[in-house]
Amino acid sequence: MTSAHDLTDNEDDGQQQSESQIQSPSANGISDPDISTQNVNVQYATPGQLGTGHAMVPPVYPYPDPYYRSIFAPYDTQPYPPQAYSGQPMVHLQLMGIQQAGVPLPTDAVEEPVFVNAKQYHGILRRRQSRAKAESENKVIRNRKPYLHESRHKHALRRPRGCGGRFLNSKKDENQHDDVTSADKSQSNINLNSNKNDQTSSDRTS
Amino acid sequence: MMDNVGGSSSNIAENSGIIREQDRLLPIANVGKIMKQILPPNAKISKESKETMQECVSEFISFVTSEASEKCRKERRKTVNGDDICWALGSLGFDDYAEPLRRYLQRYREQELDRANNPPKRG
Numbered sequence: 001m002t003s004a005h006d007l008t009d010n011e012d013d014g015q016q017q018s019e020s021q022i023q024s025p026s027a028n029g030i031s032d033p034d035i036s037t038q039n040v041n042v043q044y045a046t047p048g049q050l051g052t053g054h055a056m057v058p059p060v061y062p063y064p065d066p067y068y069r070s071i072f073a074p075y076d077t078q079p080y081p082p083q084a085y086s087g088q089p090m091v092h093l094q095l096m097g098i099q100q101a102g103v104p105l106p107t108d109a110v111e112e113p114v115f116v117n118a119k120q121y122h123g124i125l126r127r128r129q130s131r132a133k134a135e136s137e138n139k140v141i142r143n144r145k146p147y148l149h150e151s152r153h154k155h156a157l158r159r160p161r162g163c164g165g166r167f168l169n170s171k172k173d174e175n176q177h178d179d180v181t182s183a184d185k186s187q188s189n190i191n192l193n194s195n196k197n198d199q200t201s202s203d204r205t206s
Numbered sequence: 207m208m209d210n211v212g213g214s215s216s217n218i219a220e221n222s223g224i225i226r227e228q229d230r231l232l233p234i235a236n237v238g239k240i241m242k243q244i245l246p247p248n249a250k251i252s253k254e255s256k257e258t259m260q261e262c263v264s265e266f267i268s269f270v271t272s273e274a275s276e277k278c279r280k281e282r283r284k285t286v287n288g289d290d291i292c293w294a295l296g297s298l299g300f301d302d303y304a305e306p307l308r309r310y311l312q313r314y315r316e317q318e319l320d321r322a323n324n325p326p327k328r329g
Contacts, residue, residue: 119299123273127265130272148228 231260232267270294288314 102115105124116124147153160168238256242249273294274286288311295304 117299119297120269123269123298126272126276127269130268 231264234260237263270298270300273298 103118103121104113105116105121106113162168234253234256237260238251241251241256241259245251270291271286271294274290277290277293277297278284278286288307292304292308292311295301295307
């Protein structure tokens with residue numbers, strides 16, 4: 001039993017490492033906001049990444065789905081996947097001309113214009129202003145704290161841990177107790193475990 | 207919920223209008239649970255994925271809410287209600303989401319009416 005469990009942990013660790021390697025560009029993108037001069041670039045570059053087909057697919061995923069659906073709905077016989085968009089900008093521009101549904105979005109950081117759903121144009125500009133205002137007033141905490149509550153962090157540090165770094169007393173009763181408690185505590189626990197040990201994070205995730 | 211500001215690593219005062227992480231983003235545990243619902247039982251989700259999705263969904267909420275709020279501002283109303291959110295989704299081109307949400311909102315209101323007409327009996 002124990003040896004099988006360890007093997008499973010090793011597999012999970014491998015997967016975690018692979019995921020971290022694959023997602024390194026995304027991590028770089030996330031870490032960029034720390035620099036004040038690049039905050040504006042990152043903020044305005046996000047639509048640029050949408051236009052240039054950057055590797056950061058997950059962050060922009062919610063937008064292109066209805067966007068492409070609204071654009072290519074009349075052409076059901078010729079569906080264009082998002083990847084083809086970056087590879088064929090001319091075709092996309094022609095479709096823009098035909099549909100008249102895309103509006104070039106002004107971007108300071110990106111040379112090429114980024115076309116967005118016309119319905120979302122004003123909303124995107126409005127959100128940009130709101131984010132810029134929040135940043136100028138220094139209201140947004142860019143650096144994520146490893147934990148939200150100091151007392152809970154200290155409590156987790158004092159808990160006994162077994163080999164591999166997992167908490168010793170984590171049984172079914174403990175799990176039920178965690179379920180009963182508030183979402184905040186659950187969030188705190190996951191953050192603590194994630195920061196302390198990847199294996200523990202895997203355990204919580206599974 | 208007690209937030210130990212003095213002991214935390216952040217030296218920013220809480221009353222200076224700072225938007226805290228827990229106020230700007232959805233809780234990461236809830237986001238992870240929702241993401242897990244659509245995945246096979248043995249799937250793993252990295253913390254980076256959850257954080258990225260946290261940013262995406264929080265921005266989407268602000269995006270739709272600002273559209274609804276703009277409509278309320280023009281109509282000189284102070285309260286943003288469910289109909290405004292449904293309208294905002296349609297206005298932004300998310301028609302495929304607006305229709306299911308309208309049906310959800312209708313059922314939600316019917317449920318509220320049932321509760322109002324049939325209050326639970328006291329034990």
